[in-house]
Amino acid sequence: MISQQLIISGVGGQGILFITRLLAETAIAKGVPVLTSETHGMAQRGGIVISHLKVGAFSSPLVRPGQADVLIALKPENVQIHRSFLRPGGWIAANAGGSLFLGENGEAASIDADTIAMQLGNPQAVNLIVLGRALATGRLFCSPDELDRAIRQRLQGKPAQMEEALAALAIGTGAGR
Amino acid sequence: MPEQQPILMQGNMAMARGLVENGCVVAASYPGTPASEILSAIDTWRKAEGTNMHVEWAVNEKVAFEIAYAASQAGLRAVTAMKQVGLNVASDPLMSAAYLGTVGGFVVISADDPGPHSSQTEQDSRLMAMQAKIPVLDPSSPAEARDLAGLAFQMSEEFGVPVMLRPTTRVCHACQDIVVRPVLDLQRRADFRKDPKRWAATPMYRYELHVKLNQTLSRIAAYAPSAPRCLNPAHGNRRAVVASGVSAAHALEVINASGLWDSFAFYQVIQPYPLHSAFVEDIRAAYDEVLVLEETAGVMEMQLRDHQRVRGKLSGYVPEAGELLPEEIERILGRFAGRPVPELPEAVPAAGRRPTLCPGCPHRASFYAIKKAAPQGIYPSDIGCYTLGVNLGGVDTVLCMGAAIGQAAGFYQAYRVAGQPRDIVATIGDSTFFHAGIPPLIDAVVQGARFVLVILDNSTTAMTGNQPTPSQGTPSGKAVDIASVVAGCGVEFCRSADPLNLPAFTALVKEALAFSREQGVAVVVAKSPCLVDKSMRHAKRPQASVDAACTGCRLCTGQFECPALVYDEAGGKVAVDTMICSGCGVCLDVCPVKAIRQGGMQP
Numbered sequence: 001m002i003s004q005q006l007i008i009s010g011v012g013g014q015g016i017l018f019i020t021r022l023l024a025e026t027a028i029a030k031g032v033p034v035l036t037s038e039t040h041g042m043a044q045r046g047g048i049v050i051s052h053l054k055v056g057a058f059s060s061p062l063v064r065p066g067q068a069d070v071l072i073a074l075k076p077e078n079v080q081i082h083r084s085f086l087r088p089g090g091w092i093a094a095n096a097g098g099s100l101f102l103g104e105n106g107e108a109a110s111i112d113a114d115t116i117a118m119q120l121g122n123p124q125a126v127n128l129i130v131l132g133r134a135l136a137t138g139r140l141f142c143s144p145d146e147l148d149r150a151i152r153q154r155l156q157g158k159p160a161q162m163e164e165a166l167a168a169l170a171i172g173t174g175a176g177r
Numbered sequence: 178m179p180e181q182q183p184i185l186m187q188g189n190m191a192m193a194r195g196l197v198e199n200g201c202v203v204a205a206s207y208p209g210t211p212a213s214e215i216l217s218a219i220d221t222w223r224k225a226e227g228t229n230m231h232v233e234w235a236v237n238e239k240v241a242f243e244i245a246y247a248a249s250q251a252g253l254r255a256v257t258a259m260k261q262v263g264l265n266v267a268s269d270p271l272m273s274a275a276y277l278g279t280v281g282g283f284v285v286i287s288a289d290d291p292g293p294h295s296s297q298t299e300q301d302s303r304l305m306a307m308q309a310k311i312p313v314l315d316p317s318s319p320a321e322a323r324d325l326a327g328l329a330f331q332m333s334e335e336f337g338v339p340v341m342l343r344p345t346t347r348v349c350h351a352c353q354d355i356v357v358r359p360v361l362d363l364q365r366r367a368d369f370r371k372d373p374k375r376w377a378a379t380p381m382y383r384y385e386l387h388v389k390l391n392q393t394l395s396r397i398a399a400y401a402p403s404a405p406r407c408l409n410p411a412h413g414n415r416r417a418v419v420a421s422g423v424s425a426a427h428a429l430e431v432i433n434a435s436g437l438w439d440s441f442a443f444y445q446v447i448q449p450y451p452l453h454s455a456f457v458e459d460i461r462a463a464y465d466e467v468l469v470l471e472e473t474a475g476v477m478e479m480q481l482r483d484h485q486r487v488r489g490k491l492s493g494y495v496p497e498a499g500e501l502l503p504e505e506i507e508r509i510l511g512r513f514a515g516r517p518v519p520e521l522p523e524a525v526p527a528a529g530r531r532p533t534l535c536p537g538c539p540h541r542a543s544f545y546a547i548k549k550a551a552p553q554g555i556y557p558s559d560i561g562c563y564t565l566g567v568n569l570g571g572v573d574t575v576l577c578m579g580a581a582i583g584q585a586a587g588f589y590q591a592y593r594v595a596g597q598p599r600d601i602v603a604t605i606g607d608s609t610f611f612h613a614g615i616p617p618l619i620d621a622v623v624q625g626a627r628f629v630l631v632i633l634d635n636s637t638t639a640m641t642g643n644q645p646t647p648s649q650g651t652p653s654g655k656a657v658d659i660a661s662v663v664a665g666c667g668v669e670f671c672r673s674a675d676p677l678n679l680p681a682f683t684a685l686v687k688e689a690l691a692f693s694r695e696q697g698v699a700v701v702v703a704k705s706p707c708l709v710d711k712s713m714r715h716a717k718r719p720q721a722s723v724d725a726a727c728t729g730c731r732l733c734t735g736q737f738e739c740p741a742l743v744y745d746e747a748g749g750k751v752a753v754d755t756m757i758c759s760g761c762g763v764c765l766d767v768c769p770v771k772a773i774r775q776g777g778m779q780p
Contacts, residue, residue: 011530013757021352024185028354034185035318036352041210041295041640045565046740047532059318060430061351061423064504065521084523114756123756 002032003056004141005063009082010074010095012039012046015127019072020051022131026142026150027055037061050082055141072134074126079108093134095126109137116171125168132172144173183354188319188344191355192286193218195326196256197226199282200363203248204232205241207612208641209260210295211349212288216258217644226360233651234644237578237612238263242270242285246339249283250376251367254330258286261302266578266613268305271339275309276386277375278337281365282330285311289345291472291500297560297577299498301474306341306450310390312397313341313450315471317426319353325447328402336393336400345472347423347500394451403448405456409438416441417460418510419477420470421449427503428470431510440514441468452480461486468494468513472501488513534565536741537759539705540633542676544571545737545767547602547631550686554600557584559614561606562640563633569738572604579613581605586617586626593627600690601628607659608638608646615662621698622667629689630700632659634673635707643710663700670699677705679766708759718760721753722776730769737767 006023010016020036027034037052052063068085076096083092097112113129128151135144148166155162186194193215196204206216220232231248235241238259248255259267264287271285287302306313314329316322322344329340374382397403405419408429418441420428425445432438442464446452449471460467461483469478469489475497478489488494495501495509504521511518534541544566547556558564558572559581566572574584585603592599605614610632618630638644650656663671670692676682682703689699706713721741727750733742734751741758744751753776764773 012532013535021185024352024354028183028185034352034354037347038187038350038352039294040213040350040642042532042564045532045562045640046535047530058430059433060427060503061318061347061353062427062503064502064507118756 001056002027002030002141004054004070005058005068006053006055006070006072007063007068007082007085008051008053008072008074009078010049010127012049014049014074015124016049016051016074019127019131020053022147022150022154023053023142025154026146029146029150030142032056032141033058035059035061048078048081070134070140072130074113074130091137091139093130093137095130109133111172113172117168120168120171122164122168125164128165128168129172132169132174136173144169144175181356183356185352186319186323186355187214187218187352188322188348188350189214190218190221191319191323191353192326192342192344193222194355194357195323196284196330197222197228198358198360199327199330200254200361200365201256201330202230202253202281202365203245203255204230204258205235205244206258207235207238207241207263208638208644209263210641211290211344211346212258212260212263212286213641213644214349215286217642219256228360228362236647238267239270242267242274246270246274246283248367249279249281249333249339251281251369253281253365253367254283254363255281256284256286259288260296261287261289261300262297262577263287264302264305271305272309274339275311276383276390277378278386278390279333279339280337280370282333283339284326284329284333284342285339286342286344288349289343289473291345294346297575299473301472301476302341302343303449303476304474306343307476309339310394311339311341312336312394312403312448313343314403314447315343315422315449316348316447317421317423317445319348319351320355321447322348323355332397332400332403336397338390338393338397343422345423395454397448398451398454400448400453404453405444405446408443408445412439412442414439414441415463415465416467416513417444417464418442418468418470418513419444419446419460419481421446421477422472424470424472424501424506427501427506428510431503431507435507435511435516437510437514437516440516446477449477450480452477457481466513468509470495470501470506470509473498531568532565533568533738533740534562535708535759536739536757537708537761538562539635539676539703539761540566541569541737541739542679542682542705542761542763543604543631543633543703544569545763546676546679546683546686547571547604548736549683551600551602551629551690554602555588557581557588557601557603559605559609561609561633561638563604563606566604569736578609579605579617582614582617582621582630585628585630586621586624589626589628590624598627598694600694602686602690603628603630604633605630606639607632607634607636607648608644610659611647611657615666618663618666618668618698625697627693627697629686629693630698631686632663632700632702634659634702634704635710636713637707637710639707639709643707643712659702663702668698668700669696671702673702673704675705676703677761677763679763718762719775720755720758720760721762721764721773723751723753724772724774726770726772727751728770728772732769733764733767733773737764739764
C-alpha cells in the first residue's frame with residue numbers, strides 16, 4: 001500500500017485546508033486510507049497554519065518530527081520553522097523566489113508562486129501553484145492528472161473557480177502558461 | 178445496497194453523521210473551536226437526507242442545552258454540542274439533568290482543546306461528566322466518533338441518563354475516509370409525559386434521584402458495548418498500557434512502528450468514566466506496572482486507585498499540562514518498555530508569526546480609535562477575533578464570555594471607592610454580547626457604573642467560522658436588534674458608526690467618554706461587516722500605496738499593526754503588500770504625514 005506523510009505549512013488565509021483536503025480526496029479516489037489534521041480558530045488569523053496528511057495505514061492524525069516524507073511550504077520562512085518534521089531523505093516543495101537556505105541534506109523544489117499569482121491577478125492561487133510544483137517532481141503519492149480530477153470533482157458547479165484552480169495547478173506543474 | 182465510496186469527513190462532520198444516522202431530531206449548539214463545525218454539519222446532513230429536524234445556533238450553550246434536553250424529555254433523540262468552556266456555561270442544567278434523566282436519547286458533546294490551541298483553558302470535560310455523574314465516551318478518531326455518537330444515543334435510552342461524547346481537537350479537526358450509512362427513521366413524535374415528581378422534583382425527591390443515579394452508574398460500569406478493548410490479547414506480560422481518546426491512536430501507531438507489541442498489554446478505553454468495574458479489578462489483579470495515557474487530566478488513573486503500580490498524570494510520569502503529542506507518547510512508551518528513547522530532531526524555536534487581525538478588519542480601526550480617545554484608559558475585552566486587539570494595546574483583560582462588561586463595571590467601582598475615576602472602554606463582539614453580555618449590562622446600569630462599551634458588530638460570529646448572530650434572525654423567527662436590547666437594559670447613550678471612517682468614529686468614542694464620565698454607561702456600536710464572511714458582498718476597493726513622503730516612523734506597522742503594511746529595513750520606508758491589502762483605507766487616516774494614498778484597484 002502507498003504510504004506517505006506530508007506536512008503542509010503556511011499562514012492563515014493561504015488556503016492550506018483546501019489543498020490538504022484536495023490531496024486527501026485524491027488518496028480516497030485511489031482507494032487508500034487517509035488521515036489529516038487541520039488548524040482552525042484563533043491560530044488561523046494570519047498566524048502559522050500547519051496541516052498533517054498521512055496516506056496509508058496509520059492511526060494517529062499527527063506526523064511525528066523526523067517522520068515526514070514531504071514538506072510543502074507556502075511561505076519561504078516556514079521551511080525553517082517546520083523542516084524538523086522531515087525524515088532523513090525527506091524533501092521540500094516551497095514557495096520561494098530567491099535561493100532557499102537548506103543546510104546539509106536539504107532537497108527542495110521551489111517556485112516563486114507569489115509573483116506568478118500576482119501576474120495571474122489571483123493572490124489566492126499560491127497554494128495550487130506550489131502544490132503543482134510539488135506534483136511536478138513525480139514524488140508525491142499522486143499524479144498531476146489525479147489532482148486535476150480531484151479539483152474538478154470538488155469545484156463541480158463552480159466553473160469560474162474551477163478554471164482558475166486548474167490554471168494555477170497547471171502553471172505549477174509546468175503544463176500551463 | 179451497492180458498496181459506497183468513502184468520503185473525506187472531518188471529525189465534527191463524522192459525529193454529525195453518526196447523530197443524524199441514528200435518528201437525531203433536535204440539535205442546538207453555540208460555536209466554539211474545536212466544536213464549531215458539528216452543528217453546521219448536522220444541518221448539511223439534514224438537508225442531504227431530507228430529514229425533518231430542528232437545528233439551531235442558540236444564543237449560548239446553556240440555552241442550547243435546555244432546547245435539546247426538552248426534546249429528550251418529550252421522547253425525541255437530541256444533541257447539544259459545544260466546546261469545553263461552553264460546557265461551563267451549560268453546567269447548571271447539566272448537573273440537574275443528570276438527576277432527572279432522559280427519555281429520548283440525549284447526547285452532550287463537549288470538545289476539549291489540549292494545547293490549548295484556541296481556548297482559555299485545557300480543562301478536561303470528562304471531569305465535568307464525573308461531577309455530573311454521567312457516562313462519557315472518548316473517541317480516538319473521526320470514524321470512531323461517528324460510531325460512538327450512535328452508541329451514546331443507545332446508552333442514553335437504555336439507562337435514562339445524558340451521555341457525554343468528549344472528542345478533542347485532534348478528533349474534531351482530523352479528517353478521515355468514512356462510508357456513510359443509511360439514516361434510521363425512528364418514527365417518533367413529541368410525547369411529553371407529565372411527571373412533576375420527576376421533572377420538577379423538590380429537594381426531597383432529588384435525594385432519591387441521586388441514589389438512583391448512583392445505581393445506574395454502577396450498571397453502566399458493567400455495560401458490555403462500551404467496555405475497554407485489549408488490542409493484543411496474547412501478550413503474556415505483567416505490564417499494561419491503558420489509553421483513551423487520540424492518545425490511544427498515537428500510542429497504537431508508535432507501538433506498530435517501534436515493534437512494542439510484546440512489551441506490554443495494550444488496552445483502549447472508550448468509556449473513561451465510569452471506568453468498568455471488572456476492568457479495574459482485572460488490571461489490579463493481572464499487572465505489576467500500569468501506564469495510563471489520556472488527555473488532559475488523570476481521569477482513568479484516578480479510578481484505577483493504585484498509586485504504587487499506576488503511572489500517569491497524577492504520578493508525574495506523564496506531563497499534566499499541554500497536548501500529549503505522538504512524539505511525547507513515543508518517548509513515554511519507550512521509557513515504560515525499558516527501551517532507549519530516540520532523540521527528537523531539534524525544532525526551530527517558533528518565532529514565526531503571531532495571529533493577528535486580518536488586513537482591513539474593522540476591529541483594528543475600532544481599537545485604534547479607542548486608544549486615541551482614551552489613551553490612559555483601562556480596556557477590558559472579551560472572547561473572539563478581537564481578543565487579538567491585545568497586539569495593538571487595545572485589550573487589557575480577557576477572562577471569559579461576557580466578562581468585559583462585568584469587569585468594566587468592577588473596575589469602575591474599584592476606582593470610584595478610591596475616589597480616582599479612570600476612563601474605561603470595554604469591547605465585546607456582537608455574538609458575545611448576546612451570549613453573556615446582557616445581564617452584566619443591566620447590572621452596570623442598576624449599580625450606576627460609568628464606562629464606555631464598544632460593541633464590535635461585524636454581523637457574524639467570525640472567529641469560529643462566521644455563524645449567524647441573533648441580529649440576523651432566522652427563516653422562522655425574527656431578528657433582534659442590538660441597539661434596542663441596549664436601550665431596553667436602561668442605557669441612555671447608544672450610537673452607531675462605521676469604524677472604517679476613523680475620524681468620525683474616534684469623535685463618537687470621545688463623545689461617549691464624555692457622557693460616561695458624567696452620567697453612566699455609554700454604548701457605541703461599531704458596525705462594519707467581517708471581511709472573511711463569504712455570505713456578505715464586499716465591494717472592490719482601491720488598495721493603498723505609500724509615496725516618497727513616508728518618514729519610516731512605523732506608526733502604521735507598530736501602533737496600527739496592519740499585516741498589509743510592511744517596513745522595508747533597507748529602504749527605510751513602509752510598503753503595501755498588495756497580495757493581502759483589502760483597500761479599507763483606514764491607514765490613510767493613521768499616517769501622521771499623509772504619505773499613504775489610495776492606489777490601484779484590488780485585483
